[in-house]
Amino acid sequence: MIYGDKHTGVIVQGATGKQGAFHIALMNEYARQVGGKGVVAGVTPGKAGQEIHGVPVYNSIRDALKDYDASAQVIFVPAAAAGDSIMEAASAGISLVVAITEHIPVHDTMRAIEFAKLHDCAVVGPNCPGLLSPGEIKLGIMPVHLSARGHIGVISRSGTLTYEIVDQLTRAGLGQSTIVGIGGDPVIGQTFSDVLARFEDDPQTKAAVIIGEVGGGLEEEGARSTDLPLVAYIAGISAPPEKRMGHAGAIIEGGEGDARSKIARLKAIGVPVASRPSEVPRLIRELV
Amino acid sequence: MKLLEHEAKSQFSKYGIPVPGGVVIRSQEELSEKMNELPEQFVLKAQVEVGGRGKAGGILMAGRSDGVAIAGELFKKEIKGVPVKEILAEERLEIQQEFYLSIAVDRSSKQALILFADAGGVEIEALAKERPDAVRKASLPLLIRDVPAFMLRDLMGKAPKEVGKIINQLYRVFCEKDAILAEINPLVTTPSGVFAADAKLIIDDNALARQGITQNRDLTEREREAERHGFSYVELSGDIGVIGNGAGLTMATLDLIEYYDGRAANFLDVGGGADQERVMHAVRLVAGDPSVKVIVVNLLGGITRCDEVARGVIAAGITQQVIVRLAGTNEAEGKQILAGSGYRMLDSMEQAVKAAVEAVR
Known part of the structure; x- marks a missing residue:
């Protein structure tokens, strides 16, 4: 944890x-x-x-x-x-x-x-569901019944989409070490890199899932910063530019932060990217 | 929310940033009335919030003799699809040098990012690629009240001394107006001094109330109605209506529709604690769009009560087909309620999305 x-x-x-x-x-x-x-x-x-x-x-x-x-x-x-x-x-x-x-x-x-x-x-955070280390501690509002204790770290800018993917991981027998909702705002405290650095030092965590979305470049920055095996999912491939997709931070601005280029950059640094949430468990299995 | 050029200039001017003299007109008649406030030669600038306005024909040269006729033509135009309701008639500047200046919220450093370039009226991203030496940047924590002098020197290069004061004043605007972007492009030197020839100011949507702005103009009528209910709503161009809880899950639902070759009509995030009333309003709002043929409801949560959601869907009483995926408390009861009224309830978002795409084929 x-x-x-x-x-x-x-x-x-x-x-x-x-x-x-x-x-x-x-x-x-x-x-x-x-x-x-x-x-x-x-x-x-x-x-x-x-x-x-x-x-x-x-x-x-x-x-x-x-x-x-x-x-x-x-x-x-x-x-x-x-x-x-x-x-x-x-x-x-x-x-x-x-x-x-x-x-x-x-x-x-x-x-x-x-x-x-x-x-x-x-x-x-802010604008986050908090974090949950199954079997240890819950800080925030994440539902606990979808998760199970295990070795996968999960980091996400979203709330319910995290629960969706955590549910699929649990069903596939892949428990989680800690699930961190870092928040949907444009400026947040702990970023993907910060959380990944902690996962690297955590003996329980063997691999991590990063769940990102349109806007900014924190996903790529995080992926570049770590040696931990990673799988990513990026929401918003169908999001139009200059429109805020629910989260204050989920906006493609000045041609920056769209899902396709994010996915391309992640793949270029060797991170497998799921094209649907349901693909995440299979991609994780291929890594660990 | 994006301010119009003349609104941004009036804010900048209050902070001592020099702007060209001008008047805002809403009709040809208003221009005739205010003609004596303008010099012999001036420029007419359509007040629309679109990039590349000049190239799209939104900026026209005019004079006292032909100004009213040219303004008439400009009022009839649409600039990149946006009708022209206001025009800024402004004195022409005798430009010697052009610069670029902007201050923005930087996600990566979590600070204000100040950009200054030795060329103006350009796309800053393109300039940064072509002439990286011409673009200089500095990031500044918002706990600092004034831009430090060393930072100004680094940013300005050989620009005239007045520019330093303008950078600092723009930083003040940025901080005090809750801006996510304050931009002067171009900042120009003329024989009579330095001026902000154009101005852009985007205010944080979460700070509109404390900035005294009561209505967000960037939203469409339906988007505004959604906001009143506490929903996040974005209109799109397809035929499958989408209702989800949480921005990420709703976006992922749209993406899955595209993955199965369908087209979403909207993005609607009902937010947390979706009860009967909220779900009913959401379903009605989405169904109110005439292009919507089928609606997918994808709700997942710890505290979302499925029986409440089911009752909300039924209470909406709409004609389009509704396909529901629900996971949460009282799941079985919710399923029973929906099945009893002839609605389809599916177990996964994949199944629900596939069913919706098939339904519109």
């Missing part, structure tokens, strides 16, 4: 909102199943003293850290305040922030990520 394990204490920011409360319950249900520490505290400014599914709520991360040990944080706060939450976490000494929130203005994201870097804090 990478980023965290059973012993990782988790704080949820935006704990009292509908999403935050719902997913605290699911994350802690999983923690109970696997014998993990789970969410130890929630934070919502002005709501100290409340309890959400048995988890105490604090006004600030610093307050929560006086009573509990935690190194990871999951953010569900609304877009306008999410950049602030990332910086609060980094400044309080949290080493991993998972930002689920969608629609954060990109300038806020850039500033928050820059600030987090000054505090050696890694940011996963």
